[in-house]
Amino acid sequence: MEDSAGSGNFDPYGGKTVQECQDMIRTSLETPTVKFLKENLEKAGCGIAENFIRAVKCSKQIGGGYVRGQGIIICSNHMNLQDEVDRVVIHELIHAYDDCRAANLDWTNCAHHACSEIRAGHLSGDCHFKRELLRGHLKLRGHEQECVKRRVMKSMAANPYCSETASKEAMDAVWDVCYNDTEPFDRAP
Ligand SMILES: [Zn+2]
Numbered sequence: 001m002e003d004s005a006g007s008g009n010f011d012p013y014g015g016k017t018v019q020e021c022q023d024m025i026r027t028s029l030e031t032p033t034v035k036f037l038k039e040n041l042e043k044a045g046c047g048i049a050e051n052f053i054r055a056v057k058c059s060k061q062i063g064g065g066y067v068r069g070q071g072i073i074i075c076s077n078h079m080n081l082q083d084e085v086d087r088v089v090i091h092e093l094i095h096a097y098d099d100c101r102a103a104n105l106d107w108t109n110c111a112h113h114a115c116s117e118i119r120a121g122h123l124s125g126d127c128h129f130k131r132e133l134l135r136g137h138l139k140l141r142g143h144e145q146e147c148v149k150r151r152v153m154k155s156m157a158a159n160p161y162c163s164e165t166a167s168k169e170a171m172d173a174v175w176d177v178c179y180n181d182t183e184p185f186d187r188a189p
Contacts, residue, residue: 021055021076046100110170
């Protein structure tokens with residue numbers, strides 16, 4: 001699936017080259033959260049190889065994506081900050097983890113896709129307060145959940161099997177269970 005980038009505006013600073021982004025991915029791989037996810041992917045039987053996460057230049061307006069059997073791409077031309085790369089890497093690793101732990105996960109099933117987007121949005125910290133401020137969304141009460149919902153809908157818009165209505169219904173139906181499912185973390189970081 002394909003996911004929007006961390007910042008609301010696309011490449012306001014022009015983005016990074018593939019090589020620069022590859023270096024930023026290497027830095028991400030040394031952060032505690034990414035290391036923890038990598039370890040848990042291994043434990044779940046889905047250890048990832050060196051080239052599992054690749055920087056590429058994207059023509060679509062996305063920050064990155066995960067494809068079963070192919071790995072994770074990070075869109076270098078839509079990345080500017082290390083923090084953005086870290087968020088996308090973590091977000092996509094949650095998708096990879098979900099794909100690994102549930103043998104019957106079906107990305108064409110809107111509820112399955114919604115659940116993984118809810119978890120990835122929540123657990124990656126995509127919607128932490130300071131990142132929302134940077135996007136110009138300032139609303140205190142319930143801002144985190146609203147932000148996750150907004151981003152779930154954005155990501156699901158790229159799923160040809162899920163209309164906007166079907167996506168919204170699926171998201172609402174699985175929200176409580178999936179928002180509270182923080183595996184492999186004890187709680188949301
Ligand atoms: Zn996603």
